[in-house]
Amino acid sequence: MTSAAPTEALSPDAAPPPSTRPLIELRDVTRILSGVVDTTLVRDIDLCIDRGEFVAVTGPSGSGKSSLLYLLGLLDLPTSGDVLIDGRSTTDMDEAERARTRLAMLGFVFQFHFLLPEFTALGNVMIPMRKLGRLPERQMRQRATEILLSLGLDGQVDKRPEQLSGGQRQRVAIARALANDPPVILADEPTGSLDSKSSTQVFDILQSLVDTQGRTVITVTHDPVAAARCRRRIHLVDGRMVSDEKV
Amino acid sequence: MNLVLDIALTHILGRLRQTLVSVVGVALGVGFTVAMSALMVGSQNDFVTQLIDAIPHVNLTDEQRDAKPQPAAAAFAAVEIHGLRPSEDRRGLRNPAEVIAIVRGIVPGGRVAASLIGQGVARYGGTDIAMSLTGIDPRAELQVTKIGEDIREGSLEALAGAQDAIVIGDAAARKLGARLGDTISVSTSKGLLKRFKIVGLFHSGVTASDEGAAFVLLKSAQILFDRANAVNQVKIKVPDIDQARAVATRIEREIGTKATSWEEAHESLLSSFQIRNVIMYTVVGAILLVAGFGIYNIVSTIVHEKARDIAILKSLGFAEGDMRAIFVIEGVIIGVLGALAGSALGFALTELLGLVKFEIKGGAVEITRLPLYRSWVHYAIAGGFAIVSAAVAGYLPARKAAKVKPVDIIRGAT
Incomplete structure (x- = not known):
């Protein structure tokens, strides 16, 4: 297990430069799904992830990989413990503030593309930008087009999701995750429903996000080949972190 | 967007x-x-x-809301008096000229028409029908009711100055078999009989009135009912319709007989x-x-x-x-x-x-x-x-x- 570099260790009066603070930190996070029988999704996870890391979360099915990712991505709230993004606790944020953090800091890629069927590729990529509303319309359009082109989607910009192939859709989904230039990309089995050629392509893109753009990519995968390409591998069994190796 | x-x-x-x-x-x-x-x-x-439009806004009659106290009740300090024969009161609004002056004082700009209503029997060629006979001043009456618009034949103005003229409902004329220009006779409970020439027929759409109402000059009615110089109804049109209720209350207070506003009359x-x-x-x-x-x-x-x-x-x-x-x-x-x-x-x-x-x-x-x-x-x-x-x-x-x-x-x- 990585020993977390807790923020408390830093001098409280001197605000630490952002780069020295872990980007995402999990402190003793446990998530229990209450029901007739309580199900423990993840238990006692302590984890620090820094900028520029390429992390694979592996484990058998039902081991809590995706649950961990959802907790990292503020889609779910821990039953106990805390998730800190850029040094800020998220458990005491209100719902709107967590949504805003997701919008600006985190980009999601799921196993299924989850594009909105009524919008074009460009329209889908522009949705998070329009929600954030930081850029004027024309610049949004320009930036969205650039991202799509950089992912090899020239000529597909104005097509609707149903007119695109599976690999293309997944690349549009990645473009959408990148829309607001978030430091973290969270991917949940991004290649799970793709053929091997498209899988390789998508993984190449994820790798380049880390290598050339300095983003943090955390991906859940059960594909050992893909996992092997990541520089840090976290292995979960029954909701507990059993190994955390860095290459 | x-x-x-x-x-x-x-x-x-x-x-x-x-x-x-x-x-x-x-x-x-x-x-x-x-x-x-x-x-x-x-x-x-x-x-x-x-x-x-059709009805007077305020209708002043000679009725009392409550029966007048008998003079005997005031004269003796008795709790109750039995077997008292009520003193006969001369009905009608006394001194109509004064009543009208008071009303005009209360409603400046209002239109006022005094009339005398009674029951009579009209007869023509052996047919009798009961009639509600109204003695009017035609010119004043035209200002407070829509009777002028209801005239089908002849005119209401023809009544003016003609003591032996009558305007009756068209259904009544049909029942009698009389036409415009015919002369009918009208008798009252006072035992008086007078002959009138039909100078107008009206159709108001209200069957009761078309079948049994007639208008004559006020003077003629006063003679027939043997009530010289009396009226028992004063119709008033007020300039501001919303004031009708207040005007009615004031008139009733000042004159002492019943005055109803159109709102009160049609409350239901x-x-x-x-x-x-x-x-x-x-x-x-x-x-x-x-x-x-x-x-x-x-x-x-x-x-x-x-x-x-x-x-x-x-x-x-x-x-x-x-x-x-x-x-x-x-x-x-x-x-x-x-x-x-x-x-x-x-x-x-x-x-x-x-x-x-x-x-x-x-x-x-x-x-x-x-x-x-x-x-x-x-x-x-x-x-x-x-x-x-x-x-x-x-x-x-x-x-x-x-x-x-x-x-x-x-x-x-x-």
Whole structure:
């Protein structure tokens, strides 16, 4: 297990430069799904992830990989413990503030593309930008087009999701995750429903996000080949972190 | 375009047919509300106007609201007096000239007509009919009633200066078999009989009056009823109709006999208008409520169908408030479209009703149109109600959409 570099260790009066603070930190996070029988999704996870890391979360099915990712991505709230993004606790944020953090800091890629069927590729990529509303319309359009082109989607910009192939859709989904230039990309089995050629392509893109753009990519995968390409591998069994190796 | 609005539009355009059905539902509600309001308020106003035009605003009679106390009761300090023969009081408003002067003093600018009403029997060629005989001053009477408009043959003015002239209802003339120019005889309970020449026939549409009312000069009536210089009714038109009640109260206080305003005389009628309005707004409310259910239904369907999109939008960083806004806007869009279409429909229906002609048969054929009252207030009320109910109908499923947990949906999909 990585020993977390807790923020408390830093001098409280001197605000630490952002780069020295872990980007995402999990402190003793446990998530229990209450029901007739309580199900423990993840238990006692302590984890620090820094900028520029390429992390694979592996484990058998039902081991809590995706649950961990959802907790990292503020889609779910821990039953106990805390998730800190850029040094800020998220458990005491209100719902709107967590949504805003997701919008600006985190980009999601799921196993299924989850594009909105009524919008074009460009329209889908522009949705998070329009929600954030930081850029004027024309610049949004320009930036969205650039991202799509950089992912090899020239000529597909104005097509609707149903007119695109599976690999293309997944690349549009990645473009959408990148829309607001978030430091973290969270991917949940991004290649799970793709053929091997498209899988390789998508993984190449994820790798380049880390290598050339300095983003943090955390991906859940059960594909050992893909996992092997990541520089840090976290292995979960029954909701507990059993190994955390860095290459 | 605003992103939330954009997404809301794609949702309802994706269910165009169902959206249109919902819009039509709201439009029907709004349209019928507008048309019905125009008709209801129109007919009500028409009725009141006709009523106000036809009747005196304040009617002063020689009656008392309570029986006069007997002089004996004042003379003896007794608790109760039995077997008292009431002193006979000369009926009628004494000194009509003074009464009229007082009334004119109370209602400056008002129109006043004094008359004497009594019962008599008209006879012509062996046929007898009971008549309510009114002695009038024709010129003053024309100013306070609509009898002038009801004259079918001859004229009311022909009464002026003619002591032996009479104007009777057309049905009464038919019953008697008399025509304009014929001479009928009228007798009263005083045993007096006088012959009158028919100088006018009227048709008021009120059967009781057409069959049994007659007008003669006040002087002639005073002779027939043996009540020289007496009147028992003073009809007053006030310049401001809303003052009628106050004027009636004042006149009654100053003169001491009963004065009724038109509102008091038709109290039950006016309250029936309120009941009619309550019924109308209940029916219209029910239509709009059903339309609201239609909107609730479509927005609920969309929320259910778009659960995946809701999940993904939330994972992208949409907050619960944004999700609520999307679905409330969907309801409101349908409501606004429905209100607009309904306003057009309501306008068309109103104009269509305006084209309807009625033939009312009664003596002569009258052609009437439906009375309509067109007001933007009706559009505002119906449209406003539709939009508010649409927003509520959208809000209920929207609340559900806001509570969607993205994790549940995404987990289910993978």
